[in-house]
Amino acid sequence: xxxxxDFVIQIKGExxxxxxxxxxxxxxxxxxxxxYTMDYTPxxxxxxxRLGLKELVLNSKTIWLCxxxxxxxxxxxxxxxxxxxxxxxxxxxxxxxxxxxxxxxxIFYKLVLTNIRFLGRMYELGLIGALKLCTGNFMQDVNxxxxxxxxxxxxxxxxxxxxxxxxxxxxxxxxKKVK
Amino acid sequence: xxxxxxxxxxxxxxxxxxxxxxxxxVCKLLDIEFREIKDWICCGSTPxxxxxxxxxxxxxxxxxxxxxxxxAKEVVTPCVACFSRFKxxxxxxxxxxxxxxxxxxxxxxxxxxxxxxxxxxxxxxDEILTKINNIKKKDLSGLKVVCYYGCLLTRPPxxxxxxxxxxxxxxxKILGSVGIVTLDWSYKTDCCxxxxxxxxxxxxxxxxADILNEARLVGAEAIAVACPLCHINLDGRQADIKxxxxxxxxxxxxxxxxxxxxxxxxxxxxxxLDKHFVDTTRLLSVNKV
Numbered sequence: 001x002x003x004x005x006d007f008v009i010q011i012k013g014e015x016x017x018x019x020x021x022x023x024x025x026x027x028x029x030x031x032x033x034x035x036y037t038m039d040y041t042p043x044x045x046x047x048x049x050r051l052g053l054k055e056l057v058l059n060s061k062t063i064w065l066c067x068x069x070x071x072x073x074x075x076x077x078x079x080x081x082x083x084x085x086x087x088x089x090x091x092x093x094x095x096x097x098x099x100x101x102x103x104x105x106x107i108f109y110k111l112v113l114t115n116i117r118f119l120g121r122m123y124e125l126g127l128i129g130a131l132k133l134c135t136g137n138f139m140q141d142v143n144x145x146x147x148x149x150x151x152x153x154x155x156x157x158x159x160x161x162x163x164x165x166x167x168x169x170x171x172x173x174x175x176k177k178v179k
Numbered sequence: 180x181x182x183x184x185x186x187x188x189x190x191x192x193x194x195x196x197x198x199x200x201x202x203x204x205v206c207k208l209l210d211i212e213f214r215e216i217k218d219w220i221c222c223g224s225t226p227x228x229x230x231x232x233x234x235x236x237x238x239x240x241x242x243x244x245x246x247x248x249x250x251a252k253e254v255v256t257p258c259v260a261c262f263s264r265f266k267x268x269x270x271x272x273x274x275x276x277x278x279x280x281x282x283x284x285x286x287x288x289x290x291x292x293x294x295x296x297x298x299x300x301x302x303x304x305d306e307i308l309t310k311i312n313n314i315k316k317k318d319l320s321g322l323k324v325v326c327y328y329g330c331l332l333t334r335p336p337x338x339x340x341x342x343x344x345x346x347x348x349x350x351x352k353i354l355g356s357v358g359i360v361t362l363d364w365s366y367k368t369d370c371c372x373x374x375x376x377x378x379x380x381x382x383x384x385x386x387x388a389d390i391l392n393e394a395r396l397v398g399a400e401a402i403a404v405a406c407p408l409c410h411i412n413l414d415g416r417q418a419d420i421k422x423x424x425x426x427x428x429x430x431x432x433x434x435x436x437x438x439x440x441x442x443x444x445x446x447x448x449x450x451x452l453d454k455h456f457v458d459t460t461r462l463l464s465v466n467k468v
Contacts (some may be wrong), residue, residue, distance in 0.1 A: 016275055033370040033386055067382075068225050069370035070334035074344055081335070090229050104378040112226035116238070120220040122189035131377060141380060144415055151454045153194045153411075163218040171237045174285040178233055 004054040011049050015088040021078040022046045028072035028082055038062040039101070042072055042082055049085070058098050063089040064105040107134045113172075120168035123158035125149075183296070184251035185213035186242055188261040189221050195258065195407025197451035201436040202257055202298055204450065208443050209310055211301065213255060216245045222264040225374055236278065237285045239268035243293050244286070253294040255301065259406035260373075263331035263339060265295040270338045297332060297341065298436065299349045299405055308356045316444030320358035321466040324438070325399040326350040327390065329409040330370050344368070350435050354403060357442035361403075366393045371412040380419065387412050388420045391428040400462055401431045403438055410434065414456045431459040441468050 012019055022043075029041040039061040040048065048057050057063065063086055072082040093100065100106045111130050115123055128145060132138050148154045191199040206213065219242050227235035243265060246254045256262040272278055282288065301307060328347050336344040345368060351361040369390060372383030390413060394402050404410045414432040421427050437450045441463070452459045
């Protein structure tokens, strides 16, 4: 596997977290609620970044399975904000067009952002429909959705204001130019 | 009369409608008024900070700027995801080098401070607790409940500055003031799987089943929550949990505002208790609420 010695510097620069402080106590991993289904534990990901194993990290399931619950960030004795590290890995994987190991998660994130960009607010029913079209999981949670709709928890039409939508679009357009 | 700026966020207008309605009815009785921010936009929630940090910060700061424009000094964010994003934006702007300059290229903003509050922080103030006690109409002392705080209210503590991060007591204190017995349990701040409900529901089904299981083991009749996403996961996924693990919990999940509302004598249909997946009528009739 190819080594990228600068990878740790890049992650450190973008996340503002000094990963080299990690002494592998694995507190992050023992508290992680999703570790049971990850391919590499959070502590292994941190170690892999320090070793320069860029491809392993960006191709891992782990980065997409992090729920951002902040348990690791809260408990790390070296005060490394692991969620910020995972965030940077995710945006880097998208930038480099790396095929994600778990396709649904980045599709969902991108759809949410597109939704906010054009409406300014979340339109749940439209989002669910678009997610189904993009992932092909048409039958997933159909019953749950129908019950939610019947109970008035999903609205047929989006609720937004034009001024809000314009504001959001403006933010996204300008953010594109800011590196 | 105390007035706050109000940021409902997307969920309180849709999946968490009961939370919005019950919160407002209780606040009306407590002489607290909310002024909704005009033209508010989504905070970006988890997807925004996962993909683009600067977009996430800008969306939250934009809303905070709208609060300043209203002339308010405090904003109430009932959704825990919004609460966490607002707090994180404020914290990162103060502590991360170069972030302010980046943000200024997207939008103007001022350094004036705004206090971001979760309704639990308002309700747990001594004067409000006394008020609740004074106008309390129903005794809910038969009810055994566990309080579920979820991830982002207390974590990370340096950002949210909300109670003790591993074992918070704020909700227990509020519900205790209306006579409800709040039980000790070890899943107060465990994760329910959050937005994986839409992408990898198996994770939410497993994590929510663990939470419900512990609640049942300590003898809780209901779980009190303070976040619309935790609510929909714990309440809406019980049928899937039954299918996946053959365990039928049937534990009603109530917003803490609904429980306070019941004790203040607000009728259950006014608190939208019928909008939950798991039936709440049996719990309320057994306890003569």
